[in-house]
Amino acid sequence: MRTALFITCLADALFPEVGKATVGVLERLGQTVEFPSEQTCCGQMHVNTGYQKQALPLVERFAEVFAPYDAIVAPSGSCVGSVRHQHAMIAKRFGSPELVEQVESVAAKTYELSEFLVDVLGVTDVGAYFPHRVTYHPTCHSMRMLRVGDKPIKLLQAVEALDLVELPAADQCCGFGGTFAIKNSDTSTAMLADKMRNVLDTGAEMCTAGDSSCLMHIGGGLSRIRAGAKTVHLAQILAATRERPMVLGRAEQQAEVHAGPEAVL
Amino acid sequence: MSTPVMLGIPEIPPPAPRGVGNLRGEEKFPNAARRALADTQLRRNLGNATTTIRTKRAQVVAELPDWEELREAGRQLKVHTMAHLPGYLEQLELAVTARGGVVHWARDANEANAIVIELARAKGVDEVVKVKSMATQEIGLNEALEAVGVAALETDLAELIVQLGHDKPSHILVPAIHRNRAEIREIFLREMADADPALTDEPAALAGAARQHLRRKFLSAKMAISGANFGIAETGTLGVVESEGNGRMCLTLPETLITIMGIEKLVPRWQDLEVFLQLLPRSSTGERMNPYTSMWTGVTPGDGPQEFHLILLDNGRTAVLSDSEGRDALNCIRCSACLNVCPVYERTGGHAYGSVYPGPIGAILSPLLTGIEDNASLPYASSLCGACYDVCPVKINIPEILVHLRAKHTETYAAEHRVPSAEAAAMTAAAWVMGNPKRWTLALRSGRLGRILGRKRDVIGDVPLPLAKQWTDARDFARPPKQTFRDWWAAEHGAEQ
Numbered sequence: 001m002r003t004a005l006f007i008t009c010l011a012d013a014l015f016p017e018v019g020k021a022t023v024g025v026l027e028r029l030g031q032t033v034e035f036p037s038e039q040t041c042c043g044q045m046h047v048n049t050g051y052q053k054q055a056l057p058l059v060e061r062f063a064e065v066f067a068p069y070d071a072i073v074a075p076s077g078s079c080v081g082s083v084r085h086q087h088a089m090i091a092k093r094f095g096s097p098e099l100v101e102q103v104e105s106v107a108a109k110t111y112e113l114s115e116f117l118v119d120v121l122g123v124t125d126v127g128a129y130f131p132h133r134v135t136y137h138p139t140c141h142s143m144r145m146l147r148v149g150d151k152p153i154k155l156l157q158a159v160e161a162l163d164l165v166e167l168p169a170a171d172q173c174c175g176f177g178g179t180f181a182i183k184n185s186d187t188s189t190a191m192l193a194d195k196m197r198n199v200l201d202t203g204a205e206m207c208t209a210g211d212s213s214c215l216m217h218i219g220g221g222l223s224r225i226r227a228g229a230k231t232v233h234l235a236q237i238l239a240a241t242r243e244r245p246m247v248l249g250r251a252e253q254q255a256e257v258h259a260g261p262e263a264v265l
Numbered sequence: 266m267s268t269p270v271m272l273g274i275p276e277i278p279p280p281a282p283r284g285v286g287n288l289r290g291e292e293k294f295p296n297a298a299r300r301a302l303a304d305t306q307l308r309r310n311l312g313n314a315t316t317t318i319r320t321k322r323a324q325v326v327a328e329l330p331d332w333e334e335l336r337e338a339g340r341q342l343k344v345h346t347m348a349h350l351p352g353y354l355e356q357l358e359l360a361v362t363a364r365g366g367v368v369h370w371a372r373d374a375n376e377a378n379a380i381v382i383e384l385a386r387a388k389g390v391d392e393v394v395k396v397k398s399m400a401t402q403e404i405g406l407n408e409a410l411e412a413v414g415v416a417a418l419e420t421d422l423a424e425l426i427v428q429l430g431h432d433k434p435s436h437i438l439v440p441a442i443h444r445n446r447a448e449i450r451e452i453f454l455r456e457m458a459d460a461d462p463a464l465t466d467e468p469a470a471l472a473g474a475a476r477q478h479l480r481r482k483f484l485s486a487k488m489a490i491s492g493a494n495f496g497i498a499e500t501g502t503l504g505v506v507e508s509e510g511n512g513r514m515c516l517t518l519p520e521t522l523i524t525i526m527g528i529e530k531l532v533p534r535w536q537d538l539e540v541f542l543q544l545l546p547r548s549s550t551g552e553r554m555n556p557y558t559s560m561w562t563g564v565t566p567g568d569g570p571q572e573f574h575l576i577l578l579d580n581g582r583t584a585v586l587s588d589s590e591g592r593d594a595l596n597c598i599r600c601s602a603c604l605n606v607c608p609v610y611e612r613t614g615g616h617a618y619g620s621v622y623p624g625p626i627g628a629i630l631s632p633l634l635t636g637i638e639d640n641a642s643l644p645y646a647s648s649l650c651g652a653c654y655d656v657c658p659v660k661i662n663i664p665e666i667l668v669h670l671r672a673k674h675t676e677t678y679a680a681e682h683r684v685p686s687a688e689a690a691a692m693t694a695a696a697w698v699m700g701n702p703k704r705w706t707l708a709l710r711s712g713r714l715g716r717i718l719g720r721k722r723d724v725i726g727d728v729p730l731p732l733a734k735q736w737t738d739a740r741d742f743a744r745p746p747k748q749t750f751r752d753w754w755a756a757e758h759g760a761e762q
Contacts, residue, residue: 016753046695048671187609
């Protein structure tokens with residue numbers, strides 16, 4: 001099986017550790033992961049902000065770059081949601097019937113990380129070790145667009161030494177919503193405040209999720225109020241082992257938090 | 266130069282007209298929301314009320330093993346009806362007429378209001394009682410009647426509170442959701458001439474005061490005005506579902522009844538209510554069945570109103586129907602489940618939306634009815650979390666229509682302006698950079714300059730620049746890493762860069 005990593009533009013630019021961790025956990029499970037360097041972005045930001053036509057070249061690029069692979073894995077529910085639910089719409093509106101076919105076939109083999117681990121590889125215990133109190137925020141797109149259900153929870157429950165605490169009102173949006181966080185920053189912040197309160201109420205050290213974007217929002221809020229709790233991507237937890245534990249960096253943000261293959265360097 | 270119209274090419278139907286009704290706000294959503302968010306009483310009321318209804322709904326929905334099948338049936342019935350609307354409307358007209366009712370067709374709010382005014386004049390009434398109705402709020406009927414000296418009295422408890430408070434409804438089902446009992450007591454004492462000065466803020470006492478006030482009006486009013494939850498094409502029957510019984514009073518006591526129904530409220534057959542009367546109360550109030558379901562067909566001699574008028578209202582609906590990506594918004598049965606689960610609505614309340622239709626459904630329906638340019642900020646009033654789609658009893662894909670309307674907005678803007686908006690220019694530039702891996706790689710490396718900003722705390726704090734500030738007002742921003750993922754990969758795997 002030829003497996004490609006779709007890093008997502010956000011993780012590529014700001015959260016490379018999430019990409020390294022994704023590669024790390026997949027390689028530990030015996031997968032060979034390729035990174036086609038011609039990839040850029042899924043185009044979700046353009047589509048959701050109202051610039052569908054501008055997204056077309058990105059949709060075409062995605063379909064072309066990833067067509068040769070048997071499976072495409074991304075550490076993001078939101079970007080996979082865009083590939084599955086928006087690419088065909090853009091192709092139908094602006095592209096050719098061949099493009100529609102192409103994007104649909106690529107979308108059918110594109111997986112969010114927890115889906116790939118549980119559904120494709122059939123694993124829930126990935127051999128991770130993470131001695132921290134953690135709460136899990138199901139991001140809206142992984143929960144409602146992809147219906148990943150309890151797959152991330154099952155993966156977390158199998159992590160050695162991890163103390164998983166339930167997040168109250170977990171199904172409530174954190175208020176990110178892409179450009180919503182900018183255009184409606186007051187409302188977004190009000191939503192974030194409630195999410196942070198719920199995270200802090202759990203007493204968890206870290207809030208985890210399958211999307212760097214939502215974590216960037218929650219983590220950015222926690223950092224601003226010096227809350228003493230931070231965010232960490234699901235991939236980073238799953239990549240950590242006894243031999244190569246995740247070393248918590250001095251940063252409030254996960255951008256500087258090391259995990260994965262070079263964690264002990 | 267406008268496009269020449271040739272025979273056979275249908276014109277695009279007009280949107281709901283400006284200058285009448287309550288579909289357009291005075292300011293953009295983010296500005297109105299900012300003020301609402303600062304109102305702690307509003308936040309508390311809304312949080313409590315929406316959480317309670319949301320929980321009740323979830324419980325009664327979970328009781329039905331075939332809920333998903335019911336939703337699908339509801340959706341299909343609506344899709345079918347919208348696809349055959351002209352035929353069903355004529356069938357309804359025939360059936361209502363055959364049973365002694367009079368059917369009027371109103372192209373828009375102005376025509377509908379004029380018809381009601383004409384009927385009120387013909388009957389010589391200066392007071393009408395009203396059943397809670399979204400359609401009449403939409404067209405601004407009360408204001409139109411007041412302008413010609415006819416008092417329209419709301420009889421739904423929450424609508425009465427709103428009316429007496431010289432306020433606007435903020436929720437489809439619970440229009441006074443933004444008021445608490447202390448405020449309601451104060452409004453009653455101030456505005457209700459017959460209120461007992463010793464009135465307490467006990468809910469039962471408040472309801473009692475309203476009941477006493479309204480009972481006199483029910484018995485004296487000669488004319489009633491209602492909306493309709495359903496109009497059944499095959500029988501000509503109209504239906505209203507309610508909780509308080511005030512509707513039943515209005516529908517049975519006065520001599521003349523006028524019903525204003527949006528043309529999308531049609532269902533083909535009597536049997537179709539089997540589906541909708543299961544979907545609506547559970548989605549709406551979280552009840553298995555609403556307390557009062559009133560159905561009437563034309564006029565029944567010696568029983569109930571002896572004169573019945575049905576006004577079929579378009580007011581932009583045909584324009585919505587002509588939008589293939591947006592038309593599902595017409596399938597809405599006004600249950601308000603989407604409002605109660607919406608994290609945006611829960612915090613801002615309904616007034617911020619400016620339109621009588623707030624929340625997720627309002628964010629699509631209002632701009633569809635008025636044309637996108639008049640409600641351009643509404644499709645952006647959502648984080649696209651999708652909670653609304655999950656609870657919609659007729660499965661309207663609200664997030665998808667929001668995204669469609671955002672595109673409609675930017676494309677309309679682009680067509681009407683020679684210079685692109687700053688946002689459009691930025692998006693085009695981003696697409697150009699992301700359209701090519703070399704440009705993208707270079708752009709990512711330049712992002713490392715941001716490391717300087719974050720050197721003190723290892724995150725980027727408040728940045729006093731437009732856009733950046735909108736983020737960093739309340740959240741720190743991640744300091745760009747020393748090495749992007751693709752540079753790391755290239756270094757590790759020696760790939761070409």
